[in-house]
Amino acid sequence: MKDNYLYVDVAVPVSIFDTFIYRLDRRKLEKLKDHQLIGRRVLLPFNQTKHIGIIIDLKGEFNPDEADFEIKDIEEIPDKYPIYTQDYIDILRELSEFYLSPIGLTLYYGIPDSLRWKYDKSKNRWDRKGFNNYILYPSVENIDSLHLTKRQREVLEFLISKGEASYEELTELGFSRRVIENLLKKGLIKKENLFFLEENKSRHSIKQDIKPFGNDLIKIGAFLYSSESFEKRLETYINIIANNIYEGKSSLLIFPNVKTLKKVYTYLKGIFGEKVYIYFDGLSSKKKIDTWFNLKRLNGTICLGTFSSIFIPIKNLSLIVLEEEHSNSYKMLRAPRFDIRNVAYKIFQKKKNLTLIYASSVPSVETVYLKAKKVIKSFKGINLNFPKANIFIKNTDYSTLIKELKDIIKERNNVLIITNRRGYSSYLFCEKCNLEIKCARCDIPLKVFKSPKRLECPICKTKYKYIDRCFKCDNSLEERGFGIEKLKENIEKFFPRKDITFETNIIDKEFLLDDFDTVINIFPEIYLYNNDFRSEERFFRSILYPIYKTKKDYFLITKSLDNLPIESLLKEDLNLFYKKELEKRKILGYPPFRQFILLSFEGKNLTKSKVESLFNEWVKKFDIKEIEYEGVFFAFHPYLRENYRYQIILKDFKKKNLLKELFYMATKKSIKLVIDVSPKEIK
């Protein structure tokens, strides 16, 4: 009788670090074509509800009679094939230990969102959220003469009044799927995927003029690939990919944003045809699932994706490229708080025969350090070369900014203006009350936007109606500071015919923008105001990156002149920055020399003393002797989304497992603890 059942370890998506043992009826397994169990998605009863889980181990010799807990049965196996392969389960397990991220949540957030089903207890059914991931638009303006049911009329009226709505929005309002489907069938409304992707229909496979280079180019190893333009780098990748395809090997190219991804996709699709796949969060649900399983099954594919594509268990993976490796978008902001650079390196270590390329025009300090330590090598033996452009530094302040800009632009055309300030004005000020108008949820001054006119919290993005009178004293409010909208308005007024482009940020957009004759970079020192050890690096990148887009003259308008990035720029020596920055970080004990773990405590009525006593209680309970830390201090944004926030930075803390205990202790006290191993920003 006992032999009719198997026992398996399941990772359940809850914030618990353990896995859970479930029983599986062998008959359920025998029904499947593919008998592999590891990496499979399963539907489970869990506590008072249900969850999907992922099988990560088989309990061969497990004796259920000896267990001191009730063992529940797996209810269903919904997929034809496992989602993960054994090696990816192993890699993600190791990473979840390293980043102190619960294994269940780690695996859960790796898979396409449309497979992350949730159980709705009140409706007693599985919510397959994401399957209808599209926006609906009305195709007609007037519905008076149409034959419609009451519900259809209501949906159409709603869509016409609002212009558009997501499927989710409509179902939340109580409209059924059937009503929406009927309207679609009648052609009265149309749907569009959240991100519309233009399909390149070309069916031809590899172009004639692309010949594989042979093995002299493809080296196994991890590399830093720097200083060549993206177009040059892409040429190199195409050659490696072509060679890989001939050998049935697959390639993964990761980009920091979707716009870049789409541009490269169209280009590569023209060369490699149906071998090319694209994967990013905004893709339609079906497409994401199809792509996932195709890449897992087929030989010799190419995947272009954003950070989430690193989790796809691609078959015969031989090349991983991380473009713009310095990008902040490679540090995940939700659980698991992985750094994709590190995930890629883990995959490289686990799989033999893999080429891993970290590419960037201005690489991160950490990656340059890895190269210096010979952990990674230099691709093609290229060093950091300084780009060619005439550099002018202007020490100007805001009062003379417009005049300065007019003088520069007067004689020129094809100009790019960069200023990292969104909106029209920086904030609204009441002179009588001496106060800034702030976000009710974050206590941060609201930015003024003109199109459309509104106030917006720069942190939580909550939008407010514009006001011109103080809500306390009714005094008229004053707009202070400037944003790109205001700058644009002022400049275009003087030069209505000039060819001028405005951008807030061009980092990570290297291949979206053409080169400009003249580039003007306004007050990039805003990057220095972040209270973070990587601020100088960000400032360095923000003053250097525009040079790669400059054909002739580069104007840097700044008041922050006495610092290492400016010195390196003036001496035209990139290595100087990396050398001195690394020396500084070594002396001050910053990463990559010391490992940081950032603990962020958040709660509705949380006080500093509550956090202190929790932390001290933990230190005492586990008798922790060797611990070095800074804090408890207020977070850079101490009040965010109606929560108070406090932080502690642990330095080189070895007993990571004890942090799981701290996490549980915090949970018991209703304090949300976010553990960020190797944080990208302290904020």
Place this chain on the structure above:
DNA sequence: AGCACGCCGACT
């Protein structure tokens, strides 16, 4: 993470 239970103050 998500659910239930129990306590307590506020409001009918």
Place this chain on the structure above:
DNA sequence: GTCGGCGTGCTC
């Protein structure tokens, strides 16, 4: 009486 906020306990 009972509604809701939140502290606590539990999850194979």
